[in-house]
Amino acid sequence: MSRARLARYSLWQVRDFVMEKGISIVIIGLLWGYLQLLPIRRSFPEALTAELITRLVTMLASTLVLIAVFIAVNGLISTDRKQGYYRFMFAKPVSPVRYYGQLFFVHLAGLLSGILVLAGVFFAYAGQFNVWSLLLYTSLLYVALGGIGFFISAATKHDWVALAAVWLGSAVLRALYSSGQDWRAKAVELLPPVHRVDGVAQSLLATGTAPLSDVAWLAGYGALFFVMGLIVLQRRPLAG
């Protein structure tokens, strides 16, 4: 019963994603992509080679997908809590755990649709490339970064800043300490595996494959935090 009504409500969640995030992602992607591609297109007025297109996709996607994922997970739970929208929604016979669990996947579907639109434009402007690899990379980064974002959004009202701090902080701390031999080198291993993202992006977008251990680390870490986010939702009252 609850699942059926939430499934019906997912159409509203899709609509909200498109209006509040999807359009922004596409506009930012188009503008940013155009700015990046324009000088290259001028330098190569003739058709681009497949190798160059792949390098361009990798260059654009590694940054753009990160920004898009940030936009997609921003305020996933915290906005309803900050604005008090939860008050009427969850007086209805609805579980917040299921509601936001579903919302996480609706946003993934919305994000993939947005990236697909951008890929289509790139496809028309620059030439063919492996769209499936791009969608796979987007999904992987969404689970990795979005899973952590989901947890942070369930736990705090200041999720965007906290997620950026965690992601960038992890990159900085890993760069500083991961090559050492002391306890700090071991401690940074517990941080989000941000150091694996670039390698996975390069490999996945260029060849369509990536080292399984890197993919498992990224997906597993994000999935673990997603589950922890669900537990926080179950245990922590919405007004708390």
Place this chain on the structure above:
Amino acid sequence: MDGVPAAVPRSEPSALVIEFRNVGKTYRSLLGNSVKAVEEFSLEVAEGEIFGIAGPNGAGKSTLIAMLLGYLRPTTGTLEIDGLPARTYVERNGIGYLSELIAINPKWRADRALVRFATLAGIPESQVATRVDEVIALLGLDEHREKKIKALSKGNLQRLGLAQALLRPERILVLDEPTHGLDPVWTQRFRGIIEELRSADRTILIASHNLDELQRLADRVAIIDHGRLQRLVSTGYDHEQEQERATRFRVVLASGEERMREAFPGAEPAGKGEYAVTVRSIQELNTSLAYLIARGAQVASVVPERSMLEHQFREAVGESK
């Protein structure tokens, strides 16, 4: 009245619906400071009751309601609805809830917001449009249905909030300051709607600053202050209690003012033909009024300066301080 949800059919009605047992709520800051919002609060609300919660600002009313919806967890004690933890009950059955702060996404259209809430409430898809139309008509929102939430006035927003609470025939309705922002016409209509909603199967909780409203609607009122239950008042007329209390009335005479002080020696003029009088009992009031009328005076109105509930409220809140 069309659009008012019918009573909910139940096979085994139980007498007790909501039970607070020694409930306490303490807010703690990250710096270690703590504030006790509710302390040792015990209360039982029965099925079929219209129950009022009154208290000054900061008394703990909103905290109690947030705990009842499961949006906050008690620090101590237990809170059960139909024998279930509050949040479990809400997730299984739902509660018709009107919050003091009407927080709906300002970008949503009013009617579409109701469709969303109806979907979440589990109203079958085939009935959603009809039900939304009914509550829109009931709350007089027809001309505002296509407006965005941000374009609604305070009164219309309040009516929209009430509309979403009435989408489904819930067994429990919780209304926090329901007439806040409503004009006198809609305040009156709201009372009519609540009276229509009264049924043996439905429990209605109303938190309000408006003691007159609670006096008119509620069967019992909990007066709370400093997070504690100060007094539990039945709003029916208590003859014995009233006998012991000196009560002030406003008496307005259409004629015969010269006889006023004969009937009420301590009467104080309070305007054109209007007097403030103090009596020890309803009997004394009636005897004095009969004296006036017998001598040709015409009484236009007699109104208590304070309702019985207001007396109780002032005593209770005064005592707690």
